[in-house]
Amino acid sequence: MARHLASGKVREIFSSGDDLVLVATDRISAYDVILP
Template structure:
């Protein structure tokens, strides 16, 4: 089974935005944009990922 990343957390850094599939962190002089495995259809985040 593959690991699924649905949520991100980094010590000492809070996200400035959580979108339907991406999380954005402010690292001072840079932005970190993380694409997760969350799925979205018709502006709704689906509760479970698509199975293999």
């Protein structure tokens, strides 16, 4: 099971054993605000 490490404006970072998994989402960030 992957463990959640961090959330950014557009990406999520998970730890899966010895690997890091970066997930890019479809969230849009402009002027430091997440747009709906």
